[in-house]
Amino acid sequence: MANFGKLFIVPTPIGNLEDITLRAIRVLGEVDLIAAEDTRHSQKLLQHIDISTRLISLHDHNETQRAKQLIEKLHQGLNIALISDAGTPLISDPGYGLVNQCRANNVDVIPLPGPCAAITALSGAGLATDRFRFDGFLPAKQQAKIQALESIERETATCVFYESPRRIADTMQAVVDVLGGERKVVVAKELSKTFETFYSGTADEALEWLHADSNHQRGEFVLMVAGYKTDANEIPEEALKLLKLLMGELPPKKAAGIVAQQYGLKKNTLYQMGLAFSETKAD
Structure with missing residues (x-):
């Protein structure tokens, strides 16, 4: 094991390139290979920070096969960094299969702290953070989305979701229909970018805000739903x-x-x- 290489999990900026850490820059420059979700997208970042380390793709469609190849390289002593298009790898991004195989094959996995849209949004939302759950993207199909929301109807922890611009309005409508229009929500969009926006209010108010201006539905979204408030006299x-x-x-x-x-x-x-x-x- 001592002669094996190491896998570094390296977060990258979610919008503002200044958010990359000094440690991330050092690791990306020192490793032998960088596994990236989209090599063309990541090449722009590497050029910005003047790093020429070789890139290899690792995404949802090739991860099973690619993980085997990378494990072999790690066993040969190569150090490899894993990055996604933005944020922390594995958090609604590829990488689980590779990390799982590294653990199973006695390869050290070294995660670096860094940008994550869910945590960034949650820290500025003003919702309870003592307990929260992250559910990634809600299902695209309406019935599955409704069932997913029904499963958190009485969840007392803050719930955090990612959502795309083309589905954010439909998802908010589903929140109103399933959880009620009075449920407190916070919508965060374009985090760390020029048009970063937080909207806080009830689900009804957030739905109205989304429809008030087409620009409100542009960008990448983090949707946070306040936990269910239990009545002290309500007995399960x-x-x-x-x-x-x-x-x-x-x-x-x-x-x-x-x-x-x-x-x-x-x-x-x-x-x-x-x-x-x-x-x-x-x-």
């Missing part, structure tokens, strides 16, 4: 089932306390509910 079905089960074995206060701790609910509300169960059962 699974919590009620557990309460009923425990009521058969424990005193109401004890049963209510256990369920309250398990689901983060108010103990007194559960206690009153438990008493109601007991009265109904007695009747």
